[in-house]
Amino acid sequence: MLAWIAALSIATYSAPPAEGWTYRVRLTFDGDLPLLGGQRGKAEVRLALRSEPVEASEALAARIEPEAFEILFNGEPLPLTLEDARPYLPPTTLRYSGSGKVLSNDAPELAVPVRIPGLHPKRLPETVLLPIELPQGDLVRGARWRYDKPLGEATAAFEARAVSVVGERLSIDLRVTQDSAAFEDEALQVVPTESEAAARASTRLTGSGRATFDRSRGAVTSFTLKGSAVTTVEPLRGGRPSKRRLRFEYDVRLEAGSKAR
Secondary structure, three states, X not given: OHHHHHHHOOOOOOOOOOOOEEEEEEEEEEEEEOOOOOEEEEEEEEEXXXXXXXXXXXXXXXXXXXXXXXXEEOOXXXXXXXXXXXXXXXXXXXXXXXXXXXXXXXXXXXXXXXXXXXXXXXXXXXXXXXXXXXXXXXXXXXXXXXXXXXXXXXXEEEEEEEEEEEOOEEEEEEEEEEXXXXXXXXXXXXEOOHHHOOEEEEEEEEEEEEEEEEOOOOEEEEEEEEEEEEEEEEEOOOOOOEEEEEEEEEEEEEOOOOOOO
């Protein structure tokens, strides 16, 4: 009896089932965007990502690729299609542990020209499929733990707390902080070296959210994260520092029709 109760309190990820899973993703960025030399507005990216199981030894594995893509700026659709997005979101295979720790990601290292805090195409499949890392052992109401995980192009520090355990569903509150820096040219595009740069951009990102983990699926079925990023831009060749402020929101949902494992 005690062993059965203990088993119910342990949460682990699984690979997607044979029929796969579909995730609906909405990413919103509102404020100072480093686009077209600097624009203030609201960008919204809407995606459907399909995940399917991949055979792997000594690990879980899944293949993820986009099924639908749309981007809006200030509420108006931009003329970008799924085919335009595929070079930045190619089919990606993730290998990961039962706790959700990513062991490998075979997405290419793309040189993305603009830097949006909390977003990078290589890391997006990780954030969708494995948005949280789970602790070892029992997971009961009130449990707290910490972990580091990429969010966008830089590593972020997460604090997690299990706020409810109802049947197979665990609700987990999250807090996140991240510090990152990059060199930018005069068009606000990221450049690799200081000699090519016009400024150094240092960003502090903070946010909070909630994830719902379904033990019967071995998956996070919903994930939201909201917050803000403040970027201090320091010119390298004279001039006064300036700040960019951006609000962000992640909303990820596993489609209700996706079956349990």
